[in-house]
Amino acid sequence: MQTTDSAIINIENPQVEIEGLNLYYGESQALTDLTFGIAAQQVTALIGPSGCGKSTLIRCINRMNDLVDGLRVEGRIAIDGEDINDPALDVIELRRKVGMVFQKWNPFPKSIYENIVYGLRIAGIENKAVLDEAAEKCLKRAALWDEVKDRLHQSAMGLSGGQMQRLCIARAIAVSPEIILMDEPCSALDPRSTGRIEDLIRELRGEYTIIIVTHNMQQAARISDYTAYMYLGELIEYGPTQTLFTMPSKKETEDYITGRFG
Amino acid sequence: MSKKFWRQGEPFVWATGLALSLILFLTLLLIYVVTANGISVFWPKPVALATLSDGQRLIGEIVQEETIPGTENKRLQFKIGNRDLYGLDFKWVESANIVSLAFPKEIQVLERQEYGNFYGFLHELEVKSIAPPASGSNSLVLTIAALDERKNEMHLLGKKIANLNRRVELIDHHLTKALYNKEKNTPALAAMQGEKQGLKTEFEALVSILGEKSAALATNQAIFTDANGRTKAIALANIVRTYQPNAMSFFAKCGYYLERLRELFFDEPRESNTEGGLFPAIFGTVMLIFLMSILSFPLGVLAGIYLREYAKDGWLVRLVRIAVNNLAGIPSIVYGIFGLGFFVYGIGGAIDQFFFPERLPTPTFGTGGILWTSLTLGLLTVPVVIVATEEALGSIPPGIREGSQALAATKLQTLTRILLPMASPGILTGFILAMARAAGEVAPLMITGVVKLAPALPLDRVFPYLHLDRKFMHLGFHIYDIGFQSPNVEAAKPMVYVTTLLLILIVLAMTSTAIYLRNKMRQQHSVVDV
Numbered sequence: 001m002q003t004t005d006s007a008i009i010n011i012e013n014p015q016v017e018i019e020g021l022n023l024y025y026g027e028s029q030a031l032t033d034l035t036f037g038i039a040a041q042q043v044t045a046l047i048g049p050s051g052c053g054k055s056t057l058i059r060c061i062n063r064m065n066d067l068v069d070g071l072r073v074e075g076r077i078a079i080d081g082e083d084i085n086d087p088a089l090d091v092i093e094l095r096r097k098v099g100m101v102f103q104k105w106n107p108f109p110k111s112i113y114e115n116i117v118y119g120l121r122i123a124g125i126e127n128k129a130v131l132d133e134a135a136e137k138c139l140k141r142a143a144l145w146d147e148v149k150d151r152l153h154q155s156a157m158g159l160s161g162g163q164m165q166r167l168c169i170a171r172a173i174a175v176s177p178e179i180i181l182m183d184e185p186c187s188a189l190d191p192r193s194t195g196r197i198e199d200l201i202r203e204l205r206g207e208y209t210i211i212i213v214t215h216n217m218q219q220a221a222r223i224s225d226y227t228a229y230m231y232l233g234e235l236i237e238y239g240p241t242q243t244l245f246t247m248p249s250k251k252e253t254e255d256y257i258t259g260r261f262g
Numbered sequence: 263m264s265k266k267f268w269r270q271g272e273p274f275v276w277a278t279g280l281a282l283s284l285i286l287f288l289t290l291l292l293i294y295v296v297t298a299n300g301i302s303v304f305w306p307k308p309v310a311l312a313t314l315s316d317g318q319r320l321i322g323e324i325v326q327e328e329t330i331p332g333t334e335n336k337r338l339q340f341k342i343g344n345r346d347l348y349g350l351d352f353k354w355v356e357s358a359n360i361v362s363l364a365f366p367k368e369i370q371v372l373e374r375q376e377y378g379n380f381y382g383f384l385h386e387l388e389v390k391s392i393a394p395p396a397s398g399s400n401s402l403v404l405t406i407a408a409l410d411e412r413k414n415e416m417h418l419l420g421k422k423i424a425n426l427n428r429r430v431e432l433i434d435h436h437l438t439k440a441l442y443n444k445e446k447n448t449p450a451l452a453a454m455q456g457e458k459q460g461l462k463t464e465f466e467a468l469v470s471i472l473g474e475k476s477a478a479l480a481t482n483q484a485i486f487t488d489a490n491g492r493t494k495a496i497a498l499a500n501i502v503r504t505y506q507p508n509a510m511s512f513f514a515k516c517g518y519y520l521e522r523l524r525e526l527f528f529d530e531p532r533e534s535n536t537e538g539g540l541f542p543a544i545f546g547t548v549m550l551i552f553l554m555s556i557l558s559f560p561l562g563v564l565a566g567i568y569l570r571e572y573a574k575d576g577w578l579v580r581l582v583r584i585a586v587n588n589l590a591g592i593p594s595i596v597y598g599i600f601g602l603g604f605f606v607y608g609i610g611g612a613i614d615q616f617f618f619p620e621r622l623p624t625p626t627f628g629t630g631g632i633l634w635t636s637l638t639l640g641l642l643t644v645p646v647v648i649v650a651t652e653e654a655l656g657s658i659p660p661g662i663r664e665g666s667q668a669l670a671a672t673k674l675q676t677l678t679r680i681l682l683p684m685a686s687p688g689i690l691t692g693f694i695l696a697m698a699r700a701a702g703e704v705a706p707l708m709i710t711g712v713v714k715l716a717p718a719l720p721l722d723r724v725f726p727y728l729h730l731d732r733k734f735m736h737l738g739f740h741i742y743d744i745g746f747q748s749p750n751v752e753a754a755k756p757m758v759y760v761t762t763l764l765l766i767l768i769v770l771a772m773t774s775t776a777i778y779l780r781n782k783m784r785q786q787h788s789v790v791d792v
Contacts, residue, residue, distance in 0.1 A: 102665065
């Protein structure tokens with residue numbers, strides 16, 4: 001397999017390795033021969049026009065695609081050297097390691113507190129002191145504590161969209177994952193809430209490996225260390241964000257980021 | 263202009279509004295008729311004394327008035343009672359034939375254990391077995407009240423006798439079992455026979471005491487005269503209640519009304535169900551719905567969960583779904599026949615074969631009973647619960663499932679901690695519909711265990727307390743029975759209204775409780791709004 005394409009850089013000691021990944025929905029192919037690595041504790045942005053397979057790709061990383069009927073994956077994805085599609089691997093363990101934040105915030109119709117500790121309760125932790133501490137820590141980490149500390153036990157449905165999305169991030173980090181997948185976390189938010197989420201992502205960098213799908217190129221430029229440009233299920237260019245946005249090596253990438261296309 | 267008129271949808275709005283109004287009108291009409299007729303049944307009505315042109319007189323409640331078809335003349339229907347004297351309870355009289363109509367205060371109405379009401383005048387009291395009360399205007403009422411104590415004593419005695427009977431029956435069961443097992447001359451057998459003999463002696467002694475007491479009670483009687491002066495002696499023990507409606511004050515009437523309500527809720531029926539209370543039928547109805555719910559609710563919810571969450575979508579699942587939806591359209595009598603064949607004769611018969619072979623051919627479980635009726639009704643309502651469960655689960659946004667699974671929850675954890683609480687209001691809605699349907703069914707009950715008059719409740723203080731093999735009474739069947747099967751349909755009409763009103767109220771009470779619970783849950787688990 002060719003991986004020496006100059007437009008796709010090689011990451012030293014990647015935490016996530018993707019090798020020859022092909023994905024099919026029934027007969028149609030959604031991802032074609034993807035091969036690249038994702039750096040640990042860095043922010044990697046996936047950009048590209050709608051339908052290019054960015055979301056499909058990140059949903060492979062925590063095997064969220066298992067829930068989809070008629071979907072077939074070929075190739076290898078490894079986290080810390082372990083193949084995640086290995087039948088012997090416990091998908092529950094995988095998802096504990098790889099958290100996810102969705103495009104559409106999806107808090108449970110429970111209290112704010114119960115939302116945060118849900119993952120911990122699922123993992124069998126019932127000690128109230130531990131749960132309380134985790135809830136406070138994660139809400140502070142997600143910069144939500146000051147806004148909700150007086151109404152922890154009220155329904156999460158009363159929060160604003162931006163607050164709900166930060167709650168979902170807090171909920172994801174509560175189970176101490178190593179990797180957080182974010183599928184267009186700001187696409188339904190106003191600029192102010194978007195700014196707060198971006199601040200939060202910058203703060204989480206260095207502690208978690210973050211893979212973020214975004215439509216917003218300025219956002220990718222602002223928050224990511226590496227950027228991958230995908231088009232029609234193929235990886236066109238992948239490199240340090242700085243380089244990709246200032247000196248793209250491919251014509252297609254340049255067209256897309258300068259807005260001539262997409 | 264007219265094109266715009268049609269396009270704006272004005273006529274359509276009118277049509278929708280009209281459809282709703284029509285349905286509301288018919289429903290309200292039904293409720294009005296039942297309530298208006300049912301609520302006034304127990305209110306004491308004035309009793310008239312009419313003198314006819316041929317010199318005859320009659321006493322009775324005026325039930326209704328109508329114009330004779332084809333003429334301008336009116337006629338009145340009187341409830342004249344005194345079935346033992348006249349044979350008929352009702353009589354039509356043309357208004358033209360009535361010379362005078364009066365409402366004398368002395369008219370006495372008797373509600374009796376048999377032969378229905380008596381309307382007439384008190385002539386004389388003959389009290390022998392107890393001290394006669396001071397004579398006065400209400401001496402009759404006082405005497406009857408004094409006799410109540412005697413009646414209670416006899417009632418307790420009757421209970422004791424029934425108890426003895428039950429014990430004898432139990433020993434008989436053991437004896438037949440021993441005989442069936444070919445036991446002979448064992449000490450246990452002899453002991454049982456000895457005990458039975460002892461009980462029998464006790465039984466006979468009690469029966470003779472009861473006979474004496476009731477004979478003594480029967481000596482107390484009162485002589486009444488009817489409208490035309492015919493005398494009639496009536497044993498006081500036979501009188502359930504007596505009053506003088508024309509002399510009653512408003513508060514006295516209220517008291518009478520409350521007393522009748524108490525009787526309705528807590529007493530047993532008498533006079534082939536056309537009089538007295540409805541307690542066994544109310545009890546049977548509530549217990550039936552309760553048992554049915556216990557049986558069908560978990561089954562339906564589990565089946566719905568499997569269909570929505572675990573079954574792989576395909577032609578088979580679609581077929582099952584269609585079948586489940588169509589099950590709700592099968593006539594209920596078909597369920598009844600199935601229940602009779604499968605539950606009663608099939609399963610019940612097998613239980614008798616294995617557990618009670620010594621009693622055969624007398625069936626124990628192989629005959630209609632509340633268990634089989636509940637199972638049949640459960641089968642009838644389970645499709646509603648399945649469909650509701652499926653739809654409630656299906657309406658939860660997929661993001662919620664993904665959110666839970668992305669937090670490393672298993673499918674089961676997602677289901678029990680997130681999905682089921684969120685679906686519970688919808689599931690409960692289906693449950694309410696199922697309950698309402700079950701409460702209104704009569705046809706399948708008639709062949710799987712409901713009877714006109716059940717000797718004992720399916721739940722009582724005799725071990726093992728819950729008698730699922732027993733037959734029971736039901737308000738819906740009661741309506742059919744007294745309305746169409748009783749010997750005196752005209753006299754039973756008020757009771758039909760009362761029973762109908764009561765059944766509607768019970769269904770309303772049960773569904774309201776369920777709706778209250780659902781709303782409470784809905785507040786706790788509101789679905790994502792955006």
